[in-house]
Amino acid sequence: MSSGISFAVNGRGVTAQIDGAATLLDVIRNDLGLTGTKEGCTEGECGACTVLIDGKPVHSCIYPAVSVDGHSVVTIEGISDGETGRAVQEAFWDAGGIQCGFCTPGFIVTVAALLENNPAPSEDEVRIALAGNICRCTGYSQILDAVEVVVSGKERA
Amino acid sequence: MKVRRVTTTEQALEALAEHGSAAQPLAGGTDVMVQLSRNEISPDVLVPINDLAELSTVETNGGVRVGALVTHETLAKGALGSGYRSIAEAAHTVGGWQTQAVGTLGGNICNASPAADTLPPLLVHDAELELRSSGGSRTLGLEEFLVGRRQTRRAPDELLVSVGLTPGAPRSGDVYLKVGRRSAVEVAIVGLAMRLVFDRNEIVSKARIALASVAAVPLRVRAAETLLEGEALDGHLLDEVSAAVLGATSPIDDLRASATYRRLLVPGLVRRAAGVCARRAGVSSPVEEAYQ
Structure with missing residues (x-):
C-alpha cells in the first residue's frame, strides 16, 4: 500500500508515493532519478549510499523513505553544488582518492558533513567520521590525504 | 506492507494496541530495515516513531x-x-x-x-x-x-x-571495553562494562560487571560483583573475579571468533576495566599499569 511523502532534496521540494518498506535509496535513485548515490551492500555496512538527512550522514539503503517526510535530504548532486563539496571533490581528484569511484560519492558526502560541523578535524577525527565508508581500491591513505588538502587549504605538493 | 503515520506517542500506542504483534515500531531503522529485507520479520504495519520529539x-x-x-x-x-x-x-x-x-x-x-x-x-x-x-x-x-x-x-x-x-556516585568510575577484529563498525567479539564505587578507604563498596557476546543475552555477573564488594583491588582478587565471570558465561563459536578465544579475552578485559574504573574514580590502582 502506497503512502505519500513530501520532503526537500537538495533544496527542492519533492513528493513521492512510496511502498511501506521502501528505502530512501530506492526513492532517490528510482523515483527522483538521482543516480549519483550508489547501492553497495544494502545492509548499512559500506557507506556507498550515504546521503545527508538534516545535515547528518545516513545510510540511505536502510533508511525508511517514510521517515524523511518533512525533512531535508542532500545527495551527492547537492553536495557538488556547494563550496565545501566542490573543494572535497577536487581534493579527491588531486590526491588520487578515487580509483574505481563507486565508493566516492559516499565518501564525499561524509567528508563534507564532517567539515561542515568541524572545519579543522584531526586525522583521528577524520578516521572516526569515515569509519562507516568502505573503499576497496585506495587503501584509504589517499583519501586521508585528500581531506588533509581541504583542511589545510594547501595544494598538494 | 502498510504504514501507520503517527504524530504523538499516544497515537503510536493506539496503533500498537490495534495491530498488536502485526505492528513493528520503526525508529532509526538500522536493524528493522535490514531484518525486513532479509525477511527475518514480516510485520503487516510499520509504525514510524522517529519524529516523536517527546521521546x-x-x-x-x-x-x-x-x-x-x-x-x-x-x-x-x-x-x-x-x-x-x-x-x-x-x-x-x-x-x-x-x-x-x-x-x-x-x-x-x-x-x-x-x-x-x-x-x-x-x-x-x-x-x-x-x-x-x-x-x-x-x-x-x-x-x-x-x-x-x-x-x-x-x-x-x-x-x-x-x-x-541509577544516579552517579562520588568516587565511582565506569568503562566499556570492546574487542573486535577492527576498531570501528564491528560487532563485539566480547564487550565488557564495569562500574565500581569506592569508599573513602579505597574499598569497593559497589561493583557491577556485565558482558555482551558471551551468552544468548548480555548479562550481569553477580557472583563476580560480590567478590569485589568489600575488598580493595588487587591482582589475585581480579583473577578470582575473572574465574567467576567465566563460570557465568557460555560463549559460542561463530564466524567472528571461537568460544575459546572469547574466554581467553575475559581476564585481560576484567583487569583493564578495573584499572580504568579505579583511575576514573580517583583511586590508586595496583592493577592498571601492567595491562594498559
Missing part, C-alpha cells in the same frame, strides 16, 4: 532518564555526563557515524542482540525501562526485560519510552 530528551535531575529515541551520536558525545562514560563509549562503537546518527538507544535495547553494545553499560547502571501502552505503563529492570536472543518481555502493544539510570 528524544535526556533529563539529568539527580538520576538520569534517557528517551528511547536518543541517538547513539548524542550519547557518544557525552550527553549523560561524566558518570556515564561507559554508555558514551559503547554508543561510539555502534556501527559508523551513519548508524550512530539515526540509531537509537531504545532500538538497541528492543532489538536485544547478544552483541548489543549499549546493553552491558546500561546493565551496570541498573537501567530501568519504562514501557507504555494505551492501558498504562510499567517499569521493568533491563535484566528482566531481556529473555533470550532477540527476545524481550515487551508486549506487542507496548512501546519502550524511556530508560532510567
Whole structure:
C-alpha cells in the first residue's frame, strides 16, 4: 500500500508515493532519478549510499523513505553544488582518492558533513567520521590525504 | 506492507494496541530495515516513531532518564555526563557515524542482540525501562526485560519510552571495553562494562560487571560483583573475579571468533576495566599499569 511523502532534496521540494518498506535509496535513485548515490551492500555496512538527512550522514539503503517526510535530504548532486563539496571533490581528484569511484560519492558526502560541523578535524577525527565508508581500491591513505588538502587549504605538493 | 503515520506517542500506542504483534515500531531503522529485507520479520504495519520529539530528551535531575529515541551520536558525545562514560563509549562503537546518527538507544535495547553494545553499560547502571501502552505503563529492570536472543518481555502493544539510570556516585568510575577484529563498525567479539564505587578507604563498596557476546543475552555477573564488594583491588582478587565471570558465561563459536578465544579475552578485559574504573574514580590502582 502506497503512502505519500513530501520532503526537500537538495533544496527542492519533492513528493513521492512510496511502498511501506521502501528505502530512501530506492526513492532517490528510482523515483527522483538521482543516480549519483550508489547501492553497495544494502545492509548499512559500506557507506556507498550515504546521503545527508538534516545535515547528518545516513545510510540511505536502510533508511525508511517514510521517515524523511518533512525533512531535508542532500545527495551527492547537492553536495557538488556547494563550496565545501566542490573543494572535497577536487581534493579527491588531486590526491588520487578515487580509483574505481563507486565508493566516492559516499565518501564525499561524509567528508563534507564532517567539515561542515568541524572545519579543522584531526586525522583521528577524520578516521572516526569515515569509519562507516568502505573503499576497496585506495587503501584509504589517499583519501586521508585528500581531506588533509581541504583542511589545510594547501595544494598538494 | 502498510504504514501507520503517527504524530504523538499516544497515537503510536493506539496503533500498537490495534495491530498488536502485526505492528513493528520503526525508529532509526538500522536493524528493522535490514531484518525486513532479509525477511527475518514480516510485520503487516510499520509504525514510524522517529519524529516523536517527546521521546528524544535526556533529563539529568539527580538520576538520569534517557528517551528511547536518543541517538547513539548524542550519547557518544557525552550527553549523560561524566558518570556515564561507559554508555558514551559503547554508543561510539555502534556501527559508523551513519548508524550512530539515526540509531537509537531504545532500538538497541528492543532489538536485544547478544552483541548489543549499549546493553552491558546500561546493565551496570541498573537501567530501568519504562514501557507504555494505551492501558498504562510499567517499569521493568533491563535484566528482566531481556529473555533470550532477540527476545524481550515487551508486549506487542507496548512501546519502550524511556530508560532510567541509577544516579552517579562520588568516587565511582565506569568503562566499556570492546574487542573486535577492527576498531570501528564491528560487532563485539566480547564487550565488557564495569562500574565500581569506592569508599573513602579505597574499598569497593559497589561493583557491577556485565558482558555482551558471551551468552544468548548480555548479562550481569553477580557472583563476580560480590567478590569485589568489600575488598580493595588487587591482582589475585581480579583473577578470582575473572574465574567467576567465566563460570557465568557460555560463549559460542561463530564466524567472528571461537568460544575459546572469547574466554581467553575475559581476564585481560576484567583487569583493564578495573584499572580504568579505579583511575576514573580517583583511586590508586595496583592493577592498571601492567595491562594498559
